[in-house]
Amino acid sequence: MLGDTPQRDYAEKLKMFNAFARPELCEAIDALAVPAGSRVLDAGCGTGEAVAWFHQSIQGRAMVVGMDLATAHIHIARRTAPTGAPILQADMMRPPLADGSFDLVWAVNAINHLSDPVAGVRVLSNLLRPGGRLVIGQSSLLPDMYFAWDSRLERIVNEAVRQYYRERYGRSEHDLAAIRSLVGWLQTAELRQVSVRTRMIERTHPLTEADERYLLHVIFRGTWGERLRPYLRREDFEALARLCDPDDACYALRRPDFHFLQSLTIAVATK
Numbered sequence: 469m470l471g472d473t474p475q476r477d478y479a480e481k482l483k484m485f486n487a488f489a490r491p492e493l494c495e496a497i498d499a500l501a502v503p504a505g506s507r508v509l510d511a512g513c514g515t516g517e518a519v520a521w522f523h524q525s526i527q528g529r530a531m532v533v534g535m536d537l538a539t540a541h542i543h544i545a546r547r548t549a550p551t552g553a554p555i556l557q558a559d560m561m562r563p564p565l566a567d568g569s570f571d572l573v574w575a576v577n578a579i580n581h582l583s584d585p586v587a588g589v590r591v592l593s594n595l596l597r598p599g600g601r602l603v604i605g606q607s608s609l610l611p612d613m614y615f616a617w618d619s620r621l622e623r624i625v626n627e628a629v630r631q632y633y634r635e636r637y638g639r640s641e642h643d644l645a646a647i648r649s650l651v652g653w654l655q656t657a658e659l660r661q662v663s664v665r666t667r668m669i670e671r672t673h674p675l676t677e678a679d680e681r682y683l684l685h686v687i688f689r690g691t692w693g694e695r696l697r698p699y700l701r702r703e704d705f706e707a708l709a710r711l712c713d714p715d716d717a718c719y720a721l722r723r724p725d726f727h728f729l730q731s732l733t734i735a736v737a738t739k
Contacts, residue, residue, distance in 0.1 A: 476537075479515050481690065484686050485682060485686065486515065494525070497525045502526050504526060504530060506531075506571040508522050508531070508572045509533045510534045511578060512575050516534055528550070533555075535563060560591065569597075573595055590657045598739060602737050602738075603736050604653070614728065615720075616725040624704060669731070670727075673723060675726070
């Protein structure tokens, strides 16, 4: 749905998100309590951080395999993952892996990239042994910035982002709400014991370096930035630009009332 190809490269964005969301992602991995000796696949492993986190969580007593489509991501993942961890370049819909090979498959911020998410869930579930678990997750596709000082600007900026995504990727409102479909995808694929938990990635002033880097470069300059100019009135865009500019006295990330919330939903099901 987002047009991923082997040539597509958004490694820097992935690295910044993983550094930003590391506490919540590691908590989700630890909560799985993966037994020693398990075989784990990170499908859509990106730059490889979760492969390392699984190794840490299981104290190195498991095989953890990473798989991603993008060449640039694979190169970085092979440097990021622990020595000896297999990192495969492959299409998630055509994995070069035997059915029943894994005890757990983890696919976070990955299934939403597929044109047919349910088909993707079925492909990944085929890789599980009987009783194995499939874990799919999604951080909010369009992060919501909560302005403690300006709810009107918050509302129109979030709508401008949605307009951009609708036009840029040809996505409908149904597509934009895909995070709400995780449980349904697992149920439609006829998996059992479906459970779900949403964690809030919540950040307030003062921010860590990793938090500020992600918010400035990925949200302010990536998700927002010049791309929103056509969707906002001039005065609103100028107000937003000042909030996003580190050289401006109004820079949002220095405000003592700064408050950011982004959801991270993890759904787990058994084959």
